[in-house]
Amino acid sequence: MRKKIIALAFVMSYFISTAVAEEFKVAIVDVPTVVNSSKQFQALQKEQQQKTTELHNWLKKVKTDVDKQKTKESKEALIKKYNTEFAKKQDAMKKNYITKMQAIDKNITATITEQAKANGYSLVLTKGTVLYGGDDITKVLTEKVK
Numbered sequence: 001m002r003k004k005i006i007a008l009a010f011v012m013s014y015f016i017s018t019a020v021a022e023e024f025k026v027a028i029v030d031v032p033t034v035v036n037s038s039k040q041f042q043a044l045q046k047e048q049q050q051k052t053t054e055l056h057n058w059l060k061k062v063k064t065d066v067d068k069q070k071t072k073e074s075k076e077a078l079i080k081k082y083n084t085e086f087a088k089k090q091d092a093m094k095k096n097y098i099t100k101m102q103a104i105d106k107n108i109t110a111t112i113t114e115q116a117k118a119n120g121y122s123l124v125l126t127k128g129t130v131l132y133g134g135d136d137i138t139k140v141l142t143e144k145v146k
Contacts, residue, residue: 025120028134029112029141030127037142040104044097051093058089111144112137 035041062082069075115137116124125134 024122026134027116027121027124027137028127028130029124030138033138034108034141034145038145044100115141
């Protein structure tokens, strides 16, 4: 009787594990590739380049203004003023970048979730964490975020 119960338990566990394995689908995504192909991210990069160029041009103007000063005190006062202004500009750029990156991240995460649910995936992992296995859905996602 005991052998029959053990055999029955073994057979049942085999069928249960087989059923679970068939329903459990894993997808992998190369997230940096998806992010880099995103129109939103590309636009943000372009915007950051423009702001960096503007800041660089502003710094040239600042240097010219400081060089025009005759006294050491007036130079120091002007440098202090410009340092404060520079810090504000940098902070504004950083906050803008972080806000927009959070929106991009939210959008890409939603796209990944939507694609995973539509194709019946139980789990989505980043490509760097998987050595073997899983369906790579990176290409599909890069097309969706363009």
